[in-house]
Amino acid sequence: MPKLSYLKALNRALGDELEADERVFVLGEDIRAAASNLTAGLFSRFGPERVLDTPLSEQAFTNFATGAALAGLRPVIEFQIPSLLFLVFEQIANQAHKFSLMSGGQCKVPVTYVVPGSGSRTGWAGQHSDHPYSLFAHVGVKTVVPSTPADAYGLLLSAIRDDDPVVVFAPAGALGFREDVDFSTLAPVPLGVGRVARAGSDVTVVALGHLVQDALAVADELAGEASIEVFDPRTVYPLDVEGLAASVARTRRLVVIDDSNRTSGFAAEVLAVAAERFDLAAPPRRVTRPDGAVLPFALALDRAVQPGRDDLVAAIRGVLEEK
């Protein structure tokens, strides 16, 4: 079977959807030259009106996409840098997201925001290394963080076809991930439906995006000690609570690994759901960035504030030891 990389899967999804639906267009910075490779080959295939290279005017072009969506198009915006989402938070959270309710259901805003390279990109330091998916979940914007090439393809397709704003975080740590894929099986992956990435019976590890690979590696490493289930929610908001509940019902132990800052992050939400709804045999644990973390530049410091495999091993052992 051919190998498909995560980034190529996103590129393929975008190309397929541009081909399938005239209303879809992509806009963003350096997308003609495809600086991030997300739009590689698309300008020559679809031309300047479907692959719209923009000046550095993030706030205006984010609202521009909202306006185009209100008029009937389905824009996809590429943000090369995750922190740009802070700059356009108003335009997404306060404009695009609110039009449906505020208009009494008169309109829809089907805009997709894609960040090919979210989280730490190794060496890009404080203002280029954030992973703010929890922020969008908090305000109620549909938010997905695919972990595999097939999911990257299928979730981006579903995001573009959804009639609401959707933010797609493609973690820098996952972009190079490749897997064997039968291209004929690539298909939309529904939003809001998680998957069991590895079945197990002793503890459920919830992981998103690039951290799914870390969780799977740790599960292999600890295979002699415990049977670890890895649950990949795929969608941060809405969270697949039923899928998670089914997993935890089997294992009754829960660890979450999450590349957000700790307070009010995604892991905090999963633990809150667990406290409200699940019958656990041991207190759950979470592995996150520290509270209020700003990613420092030096490589050792960058790695020190990201949730890592050693922390995950310790957390898993911790919940297994609790009786």
Place this chain on the structure above:
Amino acid sequence: MTVDLYRTVRLIRRFEERAIEFVRSGEIVGGIHPYVGQEAIAAGVCAALRADDLITSTHRGHGHVLAKGVNPARMFAELMGRESGLNKGRGGSMHAADFGLGILGANAIVGAAGSIATGAAWAQRRLGRSSVAVTFFGDGAVNEGMLLEAFNLAALWRVPVLFVCENNGYATTMPVDSAVAGSITGRAKAFGIPAFTIDGQDPEKVLAATTAAVDRARAGKGPTFLECTTYRFDAHHTFEHRARLNYRTAEELAAGWSRDPVEIQGARLTAGDRAAVDAEVEALLDAAAGIALGSAHPDPAAALQYLYASPEVFH
């Protein structure tokens, strides 16, 4: 057209005066930003538009949506938070929208709608439609970076959009001279957008300038910027009726009222025609207010209805 323009300015004026009364009586909660004094701009601009042209409005937006043709009963009902309102009571004064009439909504963030209108107008052209978009904003918005970014995109891509600045002299309480370095039209000219300052108290002058700008946009020549000089006769917001802020003198207010758009346009009608229009407007608003007051309140159980256009992903 002379009578039509008068009817529109009179309708907006009387709608706003009644809305202020409904704020006082508690039928409208949260207050409004009255458009009183600025009616000629909405009336003149919208008279130059076709039904399929688009507008975006502002926090001070009742005049724009009335001039674009909304049913005043549904507008009153929206301000009163009723189910029969334009937005089913989910938007209120600062978000009034009627997509069927090309009204993409009033926007409560100053300067935000300029880029939304630019995107909508660009999309209309891409979809092969010949409609244009108008975005209204105040003098305060010309200091918002996002709006200046929109000028650049609109000029760069020759988008069929009109930037209509209503310079009423104040951003809330901040006088325009204390807020704007350079000039308002200079901002647009810097992007190569033709920009004109016109008398925003005379609806016929506004209509003439808008017609030329719309023709230019439809011909594919890109955006135009109109600075309409005007004066806000009433409060920034009705909260001011209770909190006297004293940022304007009585003399200044009197000078403002001396150029009342209702009188300027009314003087162009015979006394008989004017009286007939006035009576027609009162009857329309009587009926509209009655319908709105008699409309159902939304069910609190449906408070978050319409939050998503595709709610099915919430299992």
